[in-house]
Amino acid sequence: MSEQIALNNGTDRTKEARMRELIGILNAAAYAYYVEDREVMSNFEYDRLYDELTALERETGVTLPDSPTASVGAGYKAVSKLTKSEHEYPALSLDKTKDRDSLPGWLGGQRGVLSWKLDGLTVVLTYQEGRLQKAVTRGNGQIGEDVTHNAVHFGGVPRRIPYGGKLIVRGEAVMRYDDFERVNRELPETEAKYKNPRNLASATVRLLDSREAAGRPVTVCAFDLVYAGDDAGISDPNSKNAQFDWLAAQGFTVVEHTPVTPDTVVQALEQFERELPGNAFPTDGLVLILDDEAYGRSLGSTGKFPRNGIAFKWQDETVESRMIRVEWSASRTGLLNPVAVFEPVEIEGTTVSRASVHNVSIARALRLGAGSRVLVYKANLIIPQIAETVESTGETFVPDACPVCGGTTSIHENEGIETLYCDNADCPAKHVGRFTHFVARDAMNVLGLSEATLETFIDAGFVRRFADLYKLERYRSEIVTLEGFGEKSYDNLKAALETSRKVKFSALLNAAGIPGIGKDMAKQISRYLGAGAYERFMTLISERADFSAVEGVGAVINDNIYAWADDADRLSEFTELAAELDIIDDVSAAAENDGTAAGGTAATPIAGKTFVITGGLNGFDNRDQLVAFIEDRGGRVSGSVSAKTDYLINNDVNSGSGKNKKAKALGVPIISETEFMEMCGADA
Ligand SMILES: [Zn+2]
Known part of the structure; x- marks a missing residue:
């Protein structure tokens, strides 16, 4: 293990330095070209340097984060509107089934490929002469919108590929759940929040200004090779499985898939099912396609569905419950979100009593009067939803007064969807939201200061501005007499606030x-x-x-x-x-001293490397501390082991844990905390 580390740190150093240099030159040239409309080097020169970089990346197996080959670059472009573009190969949608036992028969003796049906926006990528030429949204299947200016900034979309012929690939533009939460949280308060990762990914793909799009982490996962020339060098051009392998080798991020036969398809489906709850990306079921492309095509289509593939959706278990009320929960933006509260029921192993009903339009259509009988299910086995109202006792009550401040509410309409807002600019909900964000773990990290307490303090006038929280002793005598708030709670809160002063x-x-x-x-x-x-x-x-x-x-x-x-x-x-x-x-003094001018931490031994941490730690108090240590040195920490992981940190190097197994399968080195510290130069 330590030999591997020595190699990575030693021989690759000079290559890495050259790669950094090339990236700097290429990105500056691209920026000048795309943004400033200025040519600082000939295309020939650009290509020569680009090829040198690609060769180094292939040789070292490292792609540095801002490499132009990694599709995040400096070339931003804004368009005034999206232009329509006709698809050379129309996209059809697949027939659906919820019956897993029908799948072996559907394969009819053929081999197939089973993959996630990712829930995002489909984008069709066209390459010519090794370059991304065009990216067009699926649109209605016949005509989509040109989003090339944004696509070059998304993950999974190589700007350049080794194959020089014409290539058309379909991919799904998706956003991870955690990235969705973050981007949504960081949106300006004036902007409406997105309801789910699909909406946000879709809006991002269609942004007019690519600088904005580039700031949002969207990944395009290739799921269908539509066209490649005979000279592409695919090991078996007629095999969908082989096509996926080839796409991955060209630098695309290919959707997670597995080859299946009639005997293994249900088993493979169950494996996907087990992974479902922990999925980083939103999905909408699975897709099964025939491996033999020519045979699949020969089957033609039934009306509007092609016969070579089928979508599988999980049969959602629905359970009946009875409505108690609809709560309108206020958010920082003043948006009031309807939440159905019903008698607790058990679905897929957990007790569920609340489900978002998204907006006024849906809440009204469901007619959720108290006592109404509703069918509840977990969408994709995860998110509780109301499927339908079996028997309604009356209309859904939509309040004309804000449940937080009592001020007036108004209904905003956008593209036929109605949403409810509190009109009061000083609504404590907006105020409380500011403070809840302020005390959160990634912010001031004031432990144990709940939203309810903040609300009480704000209502009582103890807290108006951030600094007031640190001057609470002025109100000590009043606070300790508040209901449910004794001396002990006050002392605990005071201690938490004192700790948070160091930030x-x-x-x-x-x-x-x-x-x-x-x-x-x-x-x-x-x-x-x-x-x-x-x-x-x-x-x-x-x-x-x-x-x-x-x-x-x-x-x-x-x-x-x-x-x-x-x-x-x-x-x-x-x-x-x-x-x-x-x-x-x-930035600690140590990290700064061995860093370079640009960005401060660029030259630390672990800069740009991705780590996954598992198991107990010895030298660090907790995982957050180690994460901070890595991030301070320009490294990254990811939750799961993938081909992009550089090291798995696990003190139990030989454990049989899932992460260890996956790391071994992918050839990701597993290192102990001590080895990790040696790697960092042990400047802890
Ligand atoms: Zn209000």
Whole structure:
């Protein structure tokens, strides 16, 4: 194990340095070309350097994060509207079944491929001469919209591929659940939140400004090779399985799939079923296609469905319950979300008593009067939903007064969908939301300060501005007499607040609630600022420095920063708060000394490497500490082992855990904490 590490650290160093250099030159050239409309080198020169980089990446097996080959680059482009584009090969949709036992018979003695049916937006990618030429949304199957300007920034879309002929690939543009939560959270307060990852992925794919799109993590997973020339070199061009292997070798991210036969298909389906609850990406069932493409095509289609494939959807177990009420839960934006509250029922092993009903239109259509009999199910075995109302006792009650502030509400309509909002700009729900965000773990991390307590404090006028939380002793005598809040709770809260005074600058910046600046963006800015981050930040603000120069920040966030800073109330609230705190820099002195100028941490031995952590730890108190240690040094931490993982950290190197097995299968080195520390130069 340690030999492998020595190799990675030793011989690849100079190659990595050259790769960094090439990436810098290529990205600058692409930026000049795409954004400034300026050619700083000939196409020939660009291609020569690009090829050198590709060769180095292949040789070392490392693709650095900002490599232009990894499709995240500097070339941003904005279009005034999306142009329509006709598909050369129309996309059909598949017939569906919920009957797993029908699948062996459906295969009819043939081999097949079983894969996820990802829930996003289908994009058709066309390559010519090894370059991405066009990306078009599926649209109605015949005509879609040209989204090439954005597609080049998405994961899974190589800008260049080894194959030089014509290639057409269908892929699903999807967003991970965790990325969805984050992006949604960081959206400016003025923007409506997205309901699910599919809506957000779809909106992102269709953005007019690719700079904005590039800031949102969308991955395109290839699921169908539509066309490749005879010279593509696919080991068996007629086999769907072989086509997938070939696509992966060309640099595409291919949807998770497995070859099946009539004997194994149900077993394979059950394996997918087991993975379903832990899936990072949203899915909408599975797809089974025949491996033999020519045979599949010869079957033709039934009306509108082709016969070579079928979609499988899980049979959702529905359980009857009785409505108690519809709650309208307020969010930071003033949006009031209807939640159906019903008598608790057991579905797929868990007790369920609440389900979101999304918006006014759906809530009304379901007629959810108290006592109504409803059928409840878990969509994709995960999210509780109301399937239908079996017997309604009356209309769904839509309040005309905000349940939080009692102010008036209004219904907003957008594309036929009605949503309910609180009209009151000073609604405590909006206020409470600001504070809930402020005390959250990734922000000020004030333990045990619940939303209910915050609400009480705000209603009572104890807390108006952030710094007030650190001056609560003024109200001590009143607080300890509050219902359910004795001396002990007060002391605990006080202790938690005292602990939270020591805070990393990135966490403080996240806590400030500047639209678009969440945990990750705050870290990015903090690393850029380096030592004395708070003072530097305030200086740069006063000089009106351009933050869009910071990697990953961009013009929108820069505008948000100044919209925030120009609001005297907000800025003074921030400085007043800072005076109460002990702000520490994200970048430790050690990391900074061995870092390079750009970004501060670029040259640490683990920069750009992806780690997965499993099992107990010895040197670190908890996993969060190790995660922070890695991230401070420019590394990344992921939750599951994949081909993109560089190291699995596990003190029990020989354990038979699932992560260890997967790491071994993929050839990912498993290292102990000690080996990891050696790798970092043990500067803990
Ligand atoms: Zn309100």
